[in-house]
Amino acid sequence: MSGLSTDAVSDLLREVAAEVITPRFRSLGEGEVMEKNPGDLVTVADREAEVLISAALRAAYPDAAILGEEAYAADHGLMDRYLTAGHAFTVDPVDGTKNFVNGSPDHAVMVAEVVGGRTVRAWIHQPEHGVTWSAEQGAGTYRDGERMTCTPVPESRAPQGVTSMWPLRGHALEGLPPMRLSWVCCGVDYPKLIEGATDYIVYSRSNPWDHAPGTLLVTEAGGAVVHPDGSPYGPQSTRPGLIVAVDAHTRGAVQRRAQEAFRRA
Numbered sequence: 001m002s003g004l005s006t007d008a009v010s011d012l013l014r015e016v017a018a019e020v021i022t023p024r025f026r027s028l029g030e031g032e033v034m035e036k037n038p039g040d041l042v043t044v045a046d047r048e049a050e051v052l053i054s055a056a057l058r059a060a061y062p063d064a065a066i067l068g069e070e071a072y073a074a075d076h077g078l079m080d081r082y083l084t085a086g087h088a089f090t091v092d093p094v095d096g097t098k099n100f101v102n103g104s105p106d107h108a109v110m111v112a113e114v115v116g117g118r119t120v121r122a123w124i125h126q127p128e129h130g131v132t133w134s135a136e137q138g139a140g141t142y143r144d145g146e147r148m149t150c151t152p153v154p155e156s157r158a159p160q161g162v163t164s165m166w167p168l169r170g171h172a173l174e175g176l177p178p179m180r181l182s183w184v185c186c187g188v189d190y191p192k193l194i195e196g197a198t199d200y201i202v203y204s205r206s207n208p209w210d211h212a213p214g215t216l217l218v219t220e221a222g223g224a225v226v227h228p229d230g231s232p233y234g235p236q237s238t239r240p241g242l243i244v245a246v247d248a249h250t251r252g253a254v255q256r257r258a259q260e261a262f263r264r265a
Helices: 006-024 044-060 069-074 077-084 097-101 186-195 208-220 248-264
Strands: 033-037 040-043 065-068 087-095 108-115 118-126 131-136 140-143 146-148 161-163 200-203 224-226 242-245
Touching: 006 044, 006 087, 006 108, 006 118, 006 131, 040 044, 040 097, 044 065, 044 069, 044 087, 044 108, 065 069, 065 077, 065 208, 069 077, 069 087, 087 097, 087 186, 087 208, 108 186, 108 208, 118 186, 118 208, 131 208, 140 186, 140 208, 186 200, 186 208, 186 242, 200 248, 208 224, 208 242, 224 248, 242 248
Parallel strands: 065 087, 161 200
Antiparallel strands: 033 040, 087 108, 108 118, 118 131, 131 140, 140 146, 200 242, 224 242
C-alpha cells in the first residue's frame, strides 16, 4: 500500500507538535480553552493539530476513513464509517488535554492505522518529553529508533497496577497491591508500561483514538490486552474497558480479579 512511511508519519507528528502544540504549552490565551461537555476540555491546539494531521493523511490515503477525536465530537456519524472501514486512521491530536491545560508535560499526539479491523501501525509522540514511539504489526515497537520490549512480572512479587478510573484509585484487586492513579494520558500510560513503570493498567473506556495506538505498541513489545470480560480487543471494538499488561499471565490474573471491580465501579 503506497503512502507515508512509518518515519514520515513520525516526522509529521513532530512537525505539527512543534508548529501548533508546543508554542501553546503553558501559554494558552484567553478563549483558547473550551469545554466540549462539562469537564471535557478542548483547546485550539487540539483542533489545529487534528486538522493538519488529518489533511496530511487524507492527501496520502484519500480512500481511508479518518476518525479524529475532535471531528467525532462534532459529527458522531464518523464512528459508523470508521467501524465499517477496511482502511482507517485514528487521530488524537492532544491526548491528555487536561494535563496540557494544567501545564503538565504528560500529553501526547497519537495516530493509528487500521486495516481489516487490525491496527497495523501506530505512533505516539510526546512533545514535551521529546520522545516518539512507533510500532508496526509483526515488526516490533520502537522508541526513537530503539527497539523496546516489556519485562514480564517475576514470580517473586505481585504485579503493580495503575488505573485512570477514579473509583478504583487506591483500590486493591483481590490479592494485589492497591492501584495508583495512572498518568491520565494514554499516550504516556502505554509507554510507561513498556518502560517498566507499571505492570498493568485498568481502563474504563476503549475509545479508538485513545487505545488503538498504545495497544499495538504494547502487544508488539510482548505485552497483552483484553476486555474485562475476557473478550479480545480490536481497534474497532465497542466493548467498554481494557486490561493492559506486560505479559499474558499478568493480563489473565488481573482480568479475572477486575470483573467484580468493574461491576462495582
